[in-house]
Amino acid sequence: MRAWLIEEGGRLNLGEVPTPDPGPGEVRVKVEAVGVNRADLLQVMGQYPAPPGFDPRIPGLEYAGRIDAVGDRVRLHKVGDRVMGLVPGAAYAEYVVSTEREVIPAPASLDAVHAAALPEDFLTAYRALYIEGGLKPGQWAVIRPATSGVGLAGVQLVKALGGRCIGTSRNAERLRAAEEQGLDVALVDSGDGVASQVMEATGGEGAAVVFDMLGAKALGDNMSALRLEGSVVIIGLLTGAKSDINLGQLLMRRLRVRAMTMRAQPLEERIRIAQIFSDRLAPLFESGQLKPVLSLKHPFNDAPGAHAAMAANRHLGKIVLEL
Numbered sequence: 001m002r003a004w005l006i007e008e009g010g011r012l013n014l015g016e017v018p019t020p021d022p023g024p025g026e027v028r029v030k031v032e033a034v035g036v037n038r039a040d041l042l043q044v045m046g047q048y049p050a051p052p053g054f055d056p057r058i059p060g061l062e063y064a065g066r067i068d069a070v071g072d073r074v075r076l077h078k079v080g081d082r083v084m085g086l087v088p089g090a091a092y093a094e095y096v097v098s099t100e101r102e103v104i105p106a107p108a109s110l111d112a113v114h115a116a117a118l119p120e121d122f123l124t125a126y127r128a129l130y131i132e133g134g135l136k137p138g139q140w141a142v143i144r145p146a147t148s149g150v151g152l153a154g155v156q157l158v159k160a161l162g163g164r165c166i167g168t169s170r171n172a173e174r175l176r177a178a179e180e181q182g183l184d185v186a187l188v189d190s191g192d193g194v195a196s197q198v199m200e201a202t203g204g205e206g207a208a209v210v211f212d213m214l215g216a217k218a219l220g221d222n223m224s225a226l227r228l229e230g231s232v233v234i235i236g237l238l239t240g241a242k243s244d245i246n247l248g249q250l251l252m253r254r255l256r257v258r259a260m261t262m263r264a265q266p267l268e269e270r271i272r273i274a275q276i277f278s279d280r281l282a283p284l285f286e287s288g289q290l291k292p293v294l295s296l297k298h299p300f301n302d303a304p305g306a307h308a309a310m311a312a313n314r315h316l317g318k319i320v321l322e323l
Contacts, residue, residue, distance in 0.1 A: 003093035004303045005057045010045045012304050017058070020097040022071035027103060029083060029096045032112035035062035036298075036306045036319040037120055037149075039263060040092075044307065050089030051264050060091025061263065064106055064115035065323075074100045082106040084115040085274065086123065088263050092303060094323065101271045104278055107285040110292065117149075117292040117318035122281055123273055124262050125154035125211070128233040130161070131276075132258045133209035137162030140207040142198055142225055144214050146183055147174040149318050150235070152293045154211055155181045160289040166201055168194055177316050181293065195224035206230060216240035223255055231256040293317030 001019040004012050022028045040059040042048035050056045064084035067077055077083065083103040087096060106115040129135045135158070143154045146167020158165040159182030168189040169175045175186040185201045187194045198207055206227035212218060213236030222232045223246070234257070249255065265273075284290040295317035298306040306319050 001094040002300075003058050003090070004060075006044050006059065012044060012059075012307070014301065014303070017055070017093070019095050022069050022074075022097050024072040025074060025099055025101075026071040026097050027067045027074060027077050027083075027100050028069040029063060029065045029085075029098065029103065030068040031063045031091070031094055031096055032065040032323050033063070033116035034060055034091050034300070034321040034323075035116045035118075035120055036303075036310055036321060037061050038310065041307055041310060043089075048263075054087070054089035056089070058090040058092055060087070060089065060093070062086050062116060062119045063091045063096050064112040065096075067103075068095075070100070076100050077103060082108075082112075082115075084112075084119055086119045086262065086270065088265075088270075092321070099267065099271070102267075102274050104274050105282070107282060109286060113297055113320050113322050114292045114294060116320050117294050118285070119277065120262065121149045121153040121293075121318065122157070122290065123277055124150050124235060125157055126276065126281060127262070127273065128211050128235055128260060129154055129157060129209055132233045132260055133211065133231045135161075135163055135209045138164070139209070140164045140166060140198075140202045140205070140227075142166045142168070142194075142207045142210040142222070144194075144210065144212050144218060144222070145169045145189070146178045146186075147171065147316060148213060149293065149295075150213065151211075152178060152181050152317060155183045156290050158182070160284050166198055166207065174316055193221040193224075195221050198225040202227075209233060212236070214239045216243035219243040219257070220246065223249055223257070226253070226255055229254045229256075231258060234259040235261070295319055297322055 043059045085103045147169040166185040167183045210222040215237035217239035295315040296319045300323045
């Protein structure tokens with residue numbers, strides 16, 4: 001099968017590798033579309049290796065397609081089923097093998113390109129806001145930035161599930177697009193902090209959850225934007241990895257600082273997350289309350305071009321490779 005391979009020097013090369021066969025309890029998916037993520041760029045640069053057990057040469061975390069082969073003891077899926085899902089690596093290929101409980105039925109209303117735009121962004125946002133952060137209906141969430149693919153997914157989720165959402169970005173025009181997705185309050189981030197504006201927008205209460213991709217330089221500001229017993233959930237380090245924490249503030253206001261990644265998880269957790277999508281999010285896509293935000297579509301043969309588009313940071317929403 002064809003697959004994109006990481007070569008020395010951080011280059012991608014379209015090559016041939018053996019087509020995998022499904023083992024017991026596994027299915028093989030003929031891939032029709034692949035979601036592009038910033039983690040893929042980091043892996044190509046040697047900064048985010050695949051977990052053990054996955055081909056380190058092939059990037060890619062999410063896919064959509066049709067099952068074309070099943071292993072022994074597979075009961076939940078059959079050949080021909082339309083599916084999508086997350087894998088710890090090797091999705092930039094014509095075929096992907098996954099355990100049958102990790103694959104997610106694709107929403108009937110979406111084609112493969114739009115289905116491939118869903119799993120990473122929406123599951124990351126849901127896990128951060130609702131599982132790690134514990135956001136409840138009616139509470140305020142801050143998303144930093146709200147204009148990334150994960151951020152836009154978070155905005156939609158907060159709106160669909162009865163919360164109120166504040167989003168930040170350095171770009172006012174991009175924030176207007178986030179408002180079209182349901183953002184309640186848009187704050188232009190000038191680098192001087194947004195905590196005082198969050199407090200003003202929430203009537204002095206503060207946010208229950210700050211969903212953060214910025215990291216070190218934003219941590220103190222994020223903590224100051226929280227209500228009593230609020231949570232910062234960190235999934236990215238765009239502004240660095242090291243920061244001082246005011247432990248007095250953390251203690252006296254009973255705050256929580258949590259961090260998470262979606263890639264390095266045990267199989268049991270990957271299965272649990274896939275089930276959460278099917279149970280809680282799939283109905284919202286079928287009803288139209290949630291929608292994929294597709295920015296750019298590149299042919300599979302142009303993965304380097306898709307990576308260049310992501311690195312330029314001018315897109316708003318998901319970039320997808322179509323086979």
